[in-house]
Amino acid sequence: xxxxxxxxxxAIADAIAAVRRGDIRASARLISRIEAMDQxxxxxxxxxxxxxxxxxxxxxxxxxxxxxxxxxxxxxxRYRARALKVxxxxxxxxxxxxxxxxxxxxxxxxxHNTDAGVFIRxxxxxxxxxxxxxxxxxxxxxxxxxxxxxxxxxxxxxxQNEIDIMRHAHSVLIVQTPAAGDAVQAVKAGILxxxxxxxxNKADTPGADRAAxxxxxxxxxxxxxxxxxxxxxxxxxxxxxxxxxxxALMAALDRHxxxxxxxxxxLRGRLLRGARLQVAELVAVALRRRYLLDDHRDAxxxxxxDEVVERRCDPYGAAERLLDxxx
Amino acid sequence: xxxxxxKAGPIRCLxxxxxxxxxxxxxxTLAQLLRDRGVEVxxxxxxxTAQGMVSAILAEDVDVVGLSFSTATYVHYTxxxxxxxxxxxxxxxxxxxxxxxxxxxxxxxxxxxxxGIFGPGSTTDQIMQFLESITGKSLSHVRDSLA
Numbered sequence: 001x002x003x004x005x006x007x008x009x010x011a012i013a014d015a016i017a018a019v020r021r022g023d024i025r026a027s028a029r030l031i032s033r034i035e036a037m038d039q040x041x042x043x044x045x046x047x048x049x050x051x052x053x054x055x056x057x058x059x060x061x062x063x064x065x066x067x068x069x070x071x072x073x074x075x076x077x078r079y080r081a082r083a084l085k086v087x088x089x090x091x092x093x094x095x096x097x098x099x100x101x102x103x104x105x106x107x108x109x110x111x112h113n114t115d116a117g118v119f120i121r122x123x124x125x126x127x128x129x130x131x132x133x134x135x136x137x138x139x140x141x142x143x144x145x146x147x148x149x150x151x152x153x154x155x156x157x158x159x160q161n162e163i164d165i166m167r168h169a170h171s172v173l174i175v176q177t178p179a180a181g182d183a184v185q186a187v188k189a190g191i192l193x194x195x196x197x198x199x200x201n202k203a204d205t206p207g208a209d210r211a212a213x214x215x216x217x218x219x220x221x222x223x224x225x226x227x228x229x230x231x232x233x234x235x236x237x238x239x240x241x242x243x244x245x246x247x248a249l250m251a252a253l254d255r256h257x258x259x260x261x262x263x264x265x266x267l268r269g270r271l272l273r274g275a276r277l278q279v280a281e282l283v284a285v286a287l288r289r290r291y292l293l294d295d296h297r298d299a300x301x302x303x304x305x306d307e308v309v310e311r312r313c314d315p316y317g318a319a320e321r322l323l324d325x326x327x
Numbered sequence: 328x329x330x331x332x333x334k335a336g337p338i339r340c341l342x343x344x345x346x347x348x349x350x351x352x353x354x355x356t357l358a359q360l361l362r363d364r365g366v367e368v369x370x371x372x373x374x375x376t377a378q379g380m381v382s383a384i385l386a387e388d389v390d391v392v393g394l395s396f397s398t399a400t401y402v403h404y405t406x407x408x409x410x411x412x413x414x415x416x417x418x419x420x421x422x423x424x425x426x427x428x429x430x431x432x433x434x435x436x437x438x439x440x441x442x443g444i445f446g447p448g449s450t451t452d453q454i455m456q457f458l459e460s461i462t463g464k465s466l467s468h469v470r471d472s473l474a
Contacts, residue, residue: 024385024386025385025388025416025417028385028386028387028388029388031388032336032339032388035336036335036336037335038335094362094367095362095363097363098362098363098364098365099337099365100337100361100362100363100364100365100366100367100368101362101367101368102358102359102362102368102370103367103368103369103370104370104372106369106370106371106383107370107371107372110371110372110374110375110379113371113375113376113378113379113380113382113383114376114378114379114382119386120383120386121386121387122369122387124337124367127336127337127367129335129336
């Protein structure tokens with residue numbers, strides 16, 4: 001955490017203007033400060049939140065090696081063919097031992113490096129302070145304000161953190177492979193709940209039909225056919241590296257977008273869940289900071305901890321007293 | 328935790344290759360060694376253009392760029408990249424070279440702006456020392472904060 005002095009109002013106005021006109025370096029540096037949990041960017045983020053044009057956010061998640069980055073590369077091409085400006089936030093796992101990471105998603109998207117209409121930013125799942133979900137949500141505020149037409153967020157769908165990020169997406173695409181296992185795996189993976197569109201990639205490998213059928217069965221089981229307004233999540237087969245099945249996938253994503261427009265209550269419910277998560281995350285980060293990291297520790301907490309160590313108070317009661325704002 | 332570290336966050340290092348060089352063993356090894364020391368490596372792989380690499384430098388807000396070469400074209404390609412970085416206003420980001428760099432070319436490479444050269448025999452410690460001093464970021468700080 002960096003204890004930087006507060007930005008003067010003019011500097012905030014300049015920074016907002018830079019982000020709004022899509023200044024890549026200014027925005028990229030802002031994202032770095034977000035990752036480092038630099039508290040001085042908070043006023044800027046608050047202002048940028050109101051600048052957001054509510055850019056559609058598409059979340060893409062799935063197991064490692066499913067072909068997410070390759071699929072994102074193809075999706076970028078499709079969006080660019082529609083003359084839409086695309087931002088990509090690519091989250092990759094990090095070493096739990098060193099905190100370091102090899103962020104390699106760009107390797108699959110190299111052909112877009114020279115396209116000014118594409119902005120790709122890699123984020124390490126562990127390199128950020130104050131939690132990945134917090135950092136990703138803050139980053140989305142910046143990307144939204146930069147004026148892109150669509151934002152893609154790619155995560156490896158293995159942890160709660162990565163799943164939480166998907167709560168900020170308007171549409172979620174789950175990418176699976178034929179090697180993902182049988183229907184039981186699909187059910188217990190815990191990703192059926194968050195997917196709006198499912199793509200079984202590597203459709204050319206043996207077992208792709210069976211995997212798609214198993215996934216379809218699991219998805220259908222959750223779908224309420226009696227609710228005529230409910231979204232019916234499609235299960236498609238694609239072969240990302242051969243650009244096969246992408247037309248149908250784009251059509252499915254477009255249909256989901258139209259569905260949300262046609263059913264504003266469902267979109268609102270989704271946005272409310274995202275907002276709830278974001279606010280709860282910010283409160284959790286603030287509490288963690290206050291009780292664990294701040295150099296200046298408050299006297300009340302110190303007194304309470306003494307009581308806990310001396311067994312005059314239990315940790316459960318202490319936590320409740322802190323949350324109630326009691327003595 | 329240091330209350331006022333010089334710069335917060337992990338070292339972000341872009342690693343990639345320019346031109347037609349396909350010998351990725353070295354750069355992939357370095358990527359893993361740096362990751363194990365707590366560096367965030369943004370890995371671009373091979374076959375990059377200078378312009379594409381500059382875009383990545385900008386968007387990823389990296390602290391340092393590492394290039395690997397196993398072909399004799401490195402002076403040319405490094406010059407092209409440094410020119411492109413200057414044109415884009417990101418020539419403040421230091422560039423280091425690794426791979427088969429001949430001693431006779433080191434002076435020229437330094438003169439065009441290369442900050443670090445790590446040929447055969449270089450150790451991970453040497454590279455880490457260079458990264459920490461040139462970026463002003465401390466890796467121990469990162470580890471402490473994450474704990």
